[in-house]
Amino acid sequence: MICPLHGPILTENLSYFLEKYNDWSSYRADKKGVLVLSASIYGNTDKAACYLAQCIRENGIPVKHMTLAGADLSYAVAEAFRYETVVFACATYDGGLFPCMENLLYRLTSKNFQNKKIGLVENGSWAPMAAGKMKAELEKLSLMEFVGQTVTIKGAVQEEDKEKLKELAQNIKTISVE
Template identity: 45%
Template sequence: MKITNDIKYVGVNDRKIDLFEGQYAVENGMAYNSYVITDEKIAVMDTVDANFADEWLGNIENALGGKTPDYLIVQHMEPDHSANIKVFAEKYPQAKIVSSAKAFVMMKQFFGTDFSDRQIVVGEGDTLSLGKHELTFVTAPMVHWPEVIVTYDKFDKVLFSADGFGKFGALDADEDWACEARRYYFGIVGKYGVQVQNLLKKASALDIKIICPLHGPVLTENLGYYINLYDVWSSYKPENDGVLVAYTSVYGNTKKAAEMLAEQLKEKGCPKVAVCDLARDDMAEAVEDAFRYSKLVLAATTYNADIFPFMKEFINHLTERNYQNRTVAFIENGTWAPTAAKVMHTMLSNSKNLTFAENTVHIKSALNDESLAQINALSDELCKEYK
């Protein structure tokens, strides 16, 4: 695939993978992106997953038409991008390997060698001339590993963004970018909002016309849309005004309360209401929606004087990713000693800028007139600005 006159795509699609990083469901597969820049000198940008070594090397050969690369630039050492460094080094023994100092430490850990006789160590602001293409390296620590660099090509105004602006899904997947990019971001990068903000500030000084990420499509149009979403996500602002109702339910009574609240929210003007069964629905989708919307309702059963395990897992996912700047409400159920609301509140007590709803729904085994009235009061409170 041609990106510019001198830059070609040489990555691969993985349609066999079911779980990315062993936990994220990817029904539409995954893309491992790699690029070749052809000039007086030739640079290959990153490698691909170990299962696609032959296909990737074949793509490079086809792109170069008999020429040989001078450099392999390693922006990120996660194995889905770095697994074929040694294979590349053996096939092209004259090629230099360009990366950060921390990446070379990781190479020795992965491969038993740091390619000391062939390495070019780069850091913030360092450049590499290929001819008319001058590459500038920008450090991006903890986006989302500490060794990460991104690369800017001044000639074609291309930002090779490593894992930034990536998404789940193979390149031929017909799906909305934002949905799978959001799930990817909050699942994998969400903890590191401050670091992403720092990188966005650096990127704002560059004249960028094309973004080439390591996962997902090459971005060539309306870049402001993608950059703005990354700014919103990394600053932990709600993307949309709305409510996620996330519940766990053992015998159906807590589910009934969650669904009843959701219906009332819609009737009272809430612009968007999403409902998630944490035991059955995709956990990463639930995390995505919690960060997407401005309000969150947690409905849980008391379980072993604690909360139901899927709810505990969900809240842990949120707090690990610095959940903040939202309104949170609770629905609890318990037959003899309900503690769920207290436990959930405590788990979120160290999160920044959370506003907790005044109304909490207390269910004792099953809904009754009192708990129904509490659901009505909570829906009124959450919808007061829509009336």
């Protein structure tokens, strides 16, 4: 019998729960592939994230894209813990992060998010700062590996941005097949 401090008393399937405990307490990813999380005000960062996800998929890597604005962030938190690679894409907002991304990062860091490969995409019309802010939070955590170059977009996604997103997808493929 397991009597946890929080939650119901468990009397059956104990090996299942112990296995889950081992997975979660060692912060092992249980899904191969990439989670792309985007925080967009007007939709351009979401479009960039969507294009990146398409490139990753075309490279044969499983990928899921979630938009954060207006969403229940608890689903993004849960998925971020499951995937081995997470791309954070965010619009710059008043010299910082669009609040849903700031909120998500707060929730991830407070739950000891760690042991991930990370990609970064930022958007900003005049002084893009989102990637620097996200990196500053993420690099405080354990075992974080940043993949490829940060992609910076200024407003709508241009052809040259697509090339940079393709390159990031390629870098993600390289580390994913290691």
